Amino acid sequence: MAGVDKVVLLDFKVSMFGMRCRVALAEKGIQYEYREEDLRNKSPLLLEMNPIHKKIPVLIHNGKPVCESAIIVQYIDEVWHDKNPFLPSDPYQRAQARFWVDLIDKKAYDAGRRVWTKKGEEQEKAKKEFLELYKTLEGELGDKPYFGGEKFGLVDVALIPFYCWFYAYETCGNFKMEAECSKLVAWGKRCMERESVAKSLVDPKEVYEFVLHMKKVFGIE
Amino acid sequence: MAPPPSDVKLLGYRPSPFVNRVQFALNLKSVDYEFIPENVMAKSELLLKSNPVYKKIPVLIHGDKPICESLVIVQYIDETWSDGPSILPSHPYDRSTARFWAAYIDDKWYPALRSLADATEESSKAAILEKILEGVILLEDAFVKCSNGNGFFGGDKLGYLDLVLGCYLGWLKVSEVNSDVKILDETKTPALVGWAERFKSHEAVKGTLPEADELLQLLRNMQAAANVEASK
Numbered sequence: 001m002a003g004v005d006k007v008v009l010l011d012f013k014v015s016m017f018g019m020r021c022r023v024a025l026a027e028k029g030i031q032y033e034y035r036e037e038d039l040r041n042k043s044p045l046l047l048e049m050n051p052i053h054k055k056i057p058v059l060i061h062n063g064k065p066v067c068e069s070a071i072i073v074q075y076i077d078e079v080w081h082d083k084n085p086f087l088p089s090d091p092y093q094r095a096q097a098r099f100w101v102d103l104i105d106k107k108a109y110d111a112g113r114r115v116w117t118k119k120g121e122e123q124e125k126a127k128k129e130f131l132e133l134y135k136t137l138e139g140e141l142g143d144k145p146y147f148g149g150e151k152f153g154l155v156d157v158a159l160i161p162f163y164c165w166f167y168a169y170e171t172c173g174n175f176k177m178e179a180e181c182s183k184l185v186a187w188g189k190r191c192m193e194r195e196s197v198a199k200s201l202v203d204p205k206e207v208y209e210f211v212l213h214m215k216k217v218f219g220i221e
Numbered sequence: 222m223a224p225p226p227s228d229v230k231l232l233g234y235r236p237s238p239f240v241n242r243v244q245f246a247l248n249l250k251s252v253d254y255e256f257i258p259e260n261v262m263a264k265s266e267l268l269l270k271s272n273p274v275y276k277k278i279p280v281l282i283h284g285d286k287p288i289c290e291s292l293v294i295v296q297y298i299d300e301t302w303s304d305g306p307s308i309l310p311s312h313p314y315d316r317s318t319a320r321f322w323a324a325y326i327d328d329k330w331y332p333a334l335r336s337l338a339d340a341t342e343e344s345s346k347a348a349i350l351e352k353i354l355e356g357v358i359l360l361e362d363a364f365v366k367c368s369n370g371n372g373f374f375g376g377d378k379l380g381y382l383d384l385v386l387g388c389y390l391g392w393l394k395v396s397e398v399n400s401d402v403k404i405l406d407e408t409k410t411p412a413l414v415g416w417a418e419r420f421k422s423h424e425a426v427k428g429t430l431p432e433a434d435e436l437l438q439l440l441r442n443m444q445a446a447a448n449v450e451a452s453k
Contacts, residue, residue, distance in 0.1 A: 052325065052359065064314060071320045078313040091300040092286050098293045103274065136274065 007032035008060040010046050012039055014210045016109070017069035018057040019161035019200050024073045026196035027152070028080040070101055073157055086154040100140060100147065101158045107133050108162055116172040116211050117220055127173050131180050138184045145190060152194060160197055163188035167204035168211040229254040230282040232268050234261055236439055238331075238388035239291040240279040241430055245384045246298040248425035250305035292323060295384060309381045315367075319374075322363050323385040330356040331389055334404075337396055346400070353404060360386065361410040368412075372419050379423060387420040387430070394433035395440065 009025065009032055011018035025032055037046055037056050049058045049065035059066040059075065066075045077086040087094050111133050114126035137159065141147055147155035166177045166188070178185050191197045215221070231247070231254050233240035247254050259268055259278050271280045271287035281288045281297065288297050299308040310316050333352045340346040367374045367382060374382035397404055405414050420426055 061314075066314070066317045067321055068324055071317050071324070074320070075313055075317040078316065091297050092283075092288070094300065095288045095293050095297040098296065099288075099290055102290055102293060 005030070006060075006062050008035060009033070010035050010037055010043070010049065010056050010058040010060070012037050012056050014202050014207050015056060016161035016165060019164070019202070020069045020157055021057045021059060021072050021076070022200035023157050023160060023196050024076045024086070026200055027084045027086070027157070027194075028076060029083060030076070030080060070105055070158060073154065077154070084152075086148070086152075086157060088148070088151075088153070097148070097154045100137075100155045104137070104155070104158050104162075108159070112162065112165060112169050115169050116215070117218065119220070123173065127175060130169065130173070131175075134177075134181045134184060138181050141183060141187055146187070152191065156191060160188065160191045161201060163191065164201040164204050165207050168208040171208060172211065228284050230257055231255070232257050232259050232265075232271065232280040232282065233278045234259050236391075236431055236436055237278060238392060241391075242291050242384045242388035243279045243281060243294050243298070244429045245379070245388065245425050246295045246308060248429060249308060249379060250298060250302040252298070252302055252305075292327070292385070295381065299381075306378055308375075308379075308384070310375070318367065319381045322360070322367075322382055325356075326360070326382075326385050326389075330360070334389070334393065334396055337400055350400070350402060354409075357404060357410050357413065361413050364412050364416060368416075373416065379420075379425060383416075383420055387417075387426065390417055390421060391431045391433050391436050395436045398433065398437060399440075 007025070007030055009018070009021055011021065011034060013036060022034075035043075035045075037043060039056070042054060046056065046058060047054055049060055050056075050067045053067060055067070057067075057069055057072060059072045061075075061079070066072050073086065087097055111126070111130040115123065115130050118126045140155075144150075146152050147159065166185070170176055192201070229247070229252055231240070231243060233243070233256060235241075235258065244256075257265075257267070259265060261278070264276060267282075268278065268280060269276055271282060272278075272289045275289060277289075279289075279291055279294060281294045283297075283301070288294050295308060310319055330353070333349055333356065337346065337349050337353065340349050363382075364374060367376075367380075369376060371377040373379050374386070379387075393404055396402075405417060407414050421430060
């Protein structure tokens with residue numbers, strides 16, 4: 001392979017979607033330049049590289065942008081395919097992994113957001129839906145060490161960033177993930193033993209501080 | 222090595238674009254399959270068992286293994302029947318581009334198109350229409366880049382994005398008729414207009430993609446049934 005790959009990640013520290021990319025890059029041992037974006041004042045580079053959505057994360061590989069975190073993670077897996085593959089080779093198992101990543105993409109962010117932005121009855125409803133989602137995911141995990149089975153895989157990469165947001169969700173929603181989804185919490189701790197995860201996820205207390213700040217900004221008490 | 226074709230079943234509903242795109246993929250790979258029509262108002266045990274999470278069609282059942290979500294199914298078909306023509310591009314960057322536009326079409330553009338039918342006030346209708354039209358300009362540009370001078374998003378043959386966008390062509394025409402508006406326009410999106418004709422006459426698509434007339438009639442029947450229910 002001629003030349004050296006130049007990889008840049010436009011990101012935002014507490015974003016779970018950004019964390020997915022950090023985990024993926026670390027799993028593959030890829031050197032990259034991390035650039036923190038101020039989401040209230042987006043850089044010209046971000047607006048140029050993601051003109052349609054104007055969102056992070058964006059991976060810039062040798063000058064060419066890849067957008068949308070699930071797409072970025074699959075791209076990383078396909079380009080740097082020799083090390084720590086995130087997907088098995090069997091098409092059916094690959095389909096299963098993609099199905100669960102798609103489910104997480106459709107539901108996890110909004111379910112969590114409703115827990116910390118709502119109050120009273122609306123929050124109770126949000127909590128119920130949040131826990132239903134995570135219990136479904138816990139059911140899919142079963143007794144496997146990872147969603148990928150013996151290997152840390154695509155679904156693990158997609159979901160693990162939400163683990164560092166659990167403390168914020170629990171505190172705002174007044175419940176404990178350990179009590180509701182103990183297997184999933186155990187899975188989270190297991191993933192945190194991987195260096196790629198430990199150095200990519202943000203301290204839960206810092207996430208919580210961010211959530212408190214955003215509640216002030218939105219005027220939610 | 223292609224597995225025996227007889228054990229492929231598709232739980233579906235003919236007017237559904239998500240079902241159609243799976244059918245196009247199976248047709249492209251020359252896979253024989255059994256189409257099991259589902260009544261979306263009275264879901265079968267098989268559907269509920271095969272897709273417990275969403276309880277929706279399409280579901281592909283290969284042997285005894287169910288695969289759900291149309292884009293997941295299309296990728297599964299591409300990877301399983303690997304000796305047929307490939308659906309996704311081979312280069313990782315092109316694949317990421319195809320996936321990006323597929324997400325844009327399914328998550329942003331088509332929901333806007335669907336919401337046009339439900340819009341009652343002129344102001345909201347105008348706002349939705351503006352979004353739809355801005356979207357097709359983006360898709361026109363994407364087509365020019367992806368097709369690279371050829372006839373399809375996939376180049377000289379049907380590819381992933383052709384299936385993702387093409388499955389909506391029947392309903393797009395229905396929206397144009399019902400809202401009295403042109404969404405694909407020879408002056409603004411000439412490349413897509415040409416592509417739409419080529420897509421609809423492709424052998425993997427013809428006969429599978431319902432015509433706008435059929436869909437309009439279906440809508441009228443559904444409206445009539447709803448009126449009968451409402452007046453009871």
